[in-house]
Amino acid sequence: MQVLLVEDDRPLAQGLQTALRKQGYSVNHVETGDACLHVIVTEPPDIIILDLGLPDMDGLKVLQKIRDKLQTLPVLLLTARDSVDDKVAGLDSGADDYLAKPFEMTELLARLRVLERRLGTVKSNLIQIGEVALDTSNQEVFFREQPQELSRKEYMLLKSLMENAGKVLTRSTLETRLYSWGEEVCSNALEVHIHHLRKKLGSDFIKTVRGVGYKVAPP
Incomplete structure (x- = not known):
């Protein structure tokens, strides 16, 4: 399962890549929305983990552009914006799930497993x-x-x-x-x-x- 991690916080990104690879994921990492949009056209991943606070454009704008190109690609939002309105805005923009920072790695893995089950032919762990x-x-x-x-x-x-x-x-x-x-x-x-x-x-x-x-x- 290939995951594209879109996160500009390098220490966090490195930690997530290490943890996800230990769990059997193939992880590629970019730091900007523009790089993310380039990847989904040239080499679409199975799942995207998308930070909303990117340096070049707002993550919700990136999400909307992803949905313009790939309507069914699973996207999990990672963000420090944890208000109800922010969560609703993310889901309404096409996110499949939303996880507020800080978060536990076990919860992120559980949410990824749910997205994986939607992609595959199986419905349980x-x-x-x-x-x-x-x-x-x-x-x-x-x-x-x-x-x-x-x-x-x-x-x-x-x-x-x-x-x-x-x-x-x-x-x-x-x-x-x-x-x-x-x-x-x-x-x-x-x-x-x-x-x-x-x-x-x-x-x-x-x-x-x-x-x-x-x-x-x-x-």
């Missing part, structure tokens, strides 16, 4: 497909009820496939969800992750669609 179960709240994976040790990239890859069960995800789509800007990606990295997952979860769980990408069967 536990995804069960055949003998494989994935708990997005605790980042645990089980095969035949036995816990499996997965690397962060393996977990992110499996989560993307299971949340989109039945859909073929292309190589480029999966790499975008696994890697942030600037991360070095080996040419066969995706295939290596797939190979490791098949060893842990059974060789038939992840299907290869030749020339297109990968998928798992729907539950």
Whole structure:
């Protein structure tokens, strides 16, 4: 799941990137509204976390411009503006959710999980497909009820496939969800992750669609 963080407070942005990546998110960061609008045209993320107090334009204006281009892209507002009127203005402008600063990281993660469920084919934190179960709240994976040790990239890859069960995800789509800007990606990295997952979860769980990408069967 690729998140675009739009936040001009660098220490806060760095802390959020670290915390989100530990939870299996691929996070890219920009500091201005103009940069955000450029990204959504060239490389749309899955979810945007948008600060309202940006240096070049008001965050609500950015949100309105996002909605002009992408009406269904989930946007979570992060802001120090915590009055009821500010919250209503943000939601009326097209935000999917609103979180006032300061906030607890656990609450932000919970709200992101809600937005993720709207994007995928599953409606709960536990995804069960055949003998494989994935708990997005605790980042645990089980095969035949036995816990499996997965690397962060393996977990992110499996989560993307299971949340989109039945859909073929292309190589480029999966790499975008696994890697942030600037991360070095080996040419066969995706295939290596797939190979490791098949060893842990059974060789038939992840299907290869030749020339297109990968998928798992729907539950």
